[in-house]
Amino acid sequence: MQNQSSHTQNIQAPLVSFIITTYNMPTEYLEECLKSILQLSLNAKEREIILVDDGSDICAINGLTKYLQDIIYLRQPNQGASVARNYGMMIAKGRFIQFVDGDDYLVQTAYEHCLDIVRYHQPDIVTFNYVKNRQTDTPPYELPTPISGTAYMSNHNLHGSACSYIFRSSIRGTLQFTPGIVYGEDEEFTPQLFLRAERIFKMDTEAYYYRENPNSVTHQMDHEKISQKMDNSLEVILHLQKLLDKIPVAERQALSRRIAQLSMDYLVNNIRLKHSLIALNHAIKKLRKHGLYPLPDKEYTKKYTMFRKMIGTYVGRMALLFFIKK
Structure with missing residues (x-):
C-alpha cells in the first residue's frame, strides 16, 4: 500500500x-x-x-x-x-x-x-x-x-x-x-x-x-564588495576541499579538478579586480596556507595549463597583470 x-x-x-x-x-x-x-x-x-x-x-x-x-x-x-x-x-x-x-x-x-x-x-x-x-x-x-x-x-x-x-x-x-x-x-x-x-x-x-543588469549584486563592485567577493570565493573552495576525504576516489578526483579550477578563478579574479602584484602575492599566500597552491600539475585545459605555468614565476605574474584586464 x-x-x-x-x-x-x-x-x-x-x-x-x-x-x-x-x-x-x-x-x-x-x-x-x-x-x-x-x-x-x-x-x-x-x-x-x-x-x-x-x-x-x-x-x-x-x-x-x-x-x-x-x-x-x-x-x-x-x-x-x-x-x-x-x-x-x-x-x-x-x-x-x-x-x-x-x-x-x-x-x-x-x-x-x-x-x-x-x-x-x-x-x-x-x-x-x-x-x-x-x-x-x-x-x-x-x-x-x-x-x-x-x-x-x-x-x-x-x-x-x-x-x-x-x-x-x-x-x-x-x-x-x-x-x-x-x-x-x-x-x-x-x-x-x-x-x-x-x-x-x-x-x-x-x-x-542572462540579462546584463548593472544594478545586480555581481555588478556593484566597490572596495568592500570586492573584498567580500574574494572572501566568499575562498570560503566556497575551502568548503569543497573539506568534502574530499568523505567521498570515494573517483569522485574525489573529479571534485579535485573543480577545486583546482576554482582556485585558478580565484587568482584570475584577484588580478582582474585588484590589479596589484602585492594583492596577487597575498592571495597566493592564502591558497598556499590551505594546500591549494601551487596549483596541481594537471592538464585539465589549455587555459589552466598555461595559467599554472605563468603564475609560478615573477615574470609570468607580471604578464598576467598586464594581459588580464578589469
Missing part, C-alpha cells in the same frame, strides 16, 4: 518547479520571466512557479496581480539569494527544479528540447548554455549520451550557475545553498549536486537568457 500511495503522489506532483528569486527588480523584467515560463508546453498541473521576494523595498507582487493564479508568492526579509532559493526548495513539489533569476528568462524553443529529455529520458540533470544576445538560433535537436556526474566533472569544465541546468529534485537530498555567501554560492552547490547524478545530459542549446 505504501508503494502505491507513493507512486500516486509522484504522478500528481508537478513535473517542474520553477523557483524565481527577485530583489528590487523592475516589474517588466519579472513579467518577461514569468511569460517565458507560462508559454512553455507545460499545463497548469505540470508546472509550479514559485516567486521568492528577498525583501524588496516594494512587494514584487504589487505589479504582478494578473499572475496571481499562476504563481506561489513568498516574501522574506532580505537575506540573499541563497536563503531565498532554500525557501523555494523547501516548499517545491515538482519532480524537477529549475532556478531562474528574476531579471532573466527562458528561451522557449531551446528550453523545450530540455523538457523533452525531462519527459522521456529519465535524466537526473539536463544542462544547457545561456545567451546574452536576444537574437539566437537554436541548433538542431540532438539527444546526447547520458553520463554520470563524476564522469562529467572529470572531463568537462563545469558551469557553476545554478540556473544553467534543470535537475531531479530527489537527488538533492538535504543539499542547500550556504546562507551568508553572496558571491559564488552556486559554485558550492553545483558540484555537489552533479556528483549525486547518474544521468546527466549535456545540451549545446542556448536555453537561458
Whole structure:
C-alpha cells in the first residue's frame, strides 16, 4: 500500500518547479520571466512557479496581480539569494527544479528540447548554455549520451550557475545553498549536486537568457564588495576541499579538478579586480596556507595549463597583470 500511495503522489506532483528569486527588480523584467515560463508546453498541473521576494523595498507582487493564479508568492526579509532559493526548495513539489533569476528568462524553443529529455529520458540533470544576445538560433535537436556526474566533472569544465541546468529534485537530498555567501554560492552547490547524478545530459542549446543588469549584486563592485567577493570565493573552495576525504576516489578526483579550477578563478579574479602584484602575492599566500597552491600539475585545459605555468614565476605574474584586464 505504501508503494502505491507513493507512486500516486509522484504522478500528481508537478513535473517542474520553477523557483524565481527577485530583489528590487523592475516589474517588466519579472513579467518577461514569468511569460517565458507560462508559454512553455507545460499545463497548469505540470508546472509550479514559485516567486521568492528577498525583501524588496516594494512587494514584487504589487505589479504582478494578473499572475496571481499562476504563481506561489513568498516574501522574506532580505537575506540573499541563497536563503531565498532554500525557501523555494523547501516548499517545491515538482519532480524537477529549475532556478531562474528574476531579471532573466527562458528561451522557449531551446528550453523545450530540455523538457523533452525531462519527459522521456529519465535524466537526473539536463544542462544547457545561456545567451546574452536576444537574437539566437537554436541548433538542431540532438539527444546526447547520458553520463554520470563524476564522469562529467572529470572531463568537462563545469558551469557553476545554478540556473544553467534543470535537475531531479530527489537527488538533492538535504543539499542547500550556504546562507551568508553572496558571491559564488552556486559554485558550492553545483558540484555537489552533479556528483549525486547518474544521468546527466549535456545540451549545446542556448536555453537561458542572462540579462546584463548593472544594478545586480555581481555588478556593484566597490572596495568592500570586492573584498567580500574574494572572501566568499575562498570560503566556497575551502568548503569543497573539506568534502574530499568523505567521498570515494573517483569522485574525489573529479571534485579535485573543480577545486583546482576554482582556485585558478580565484587568482584570475584577484588580478582582474585588484590589479596589484602585492594583492596577487597575498592571495597566493592564502591558497598556499590551505594546500591549494601551487596549483596541481594537471592538464585539465589549455587555459589552466598555461595559467599554472605563468603564475609560478615573477615574470609570468607580471604578464598576467598586464594581459588580464578589469
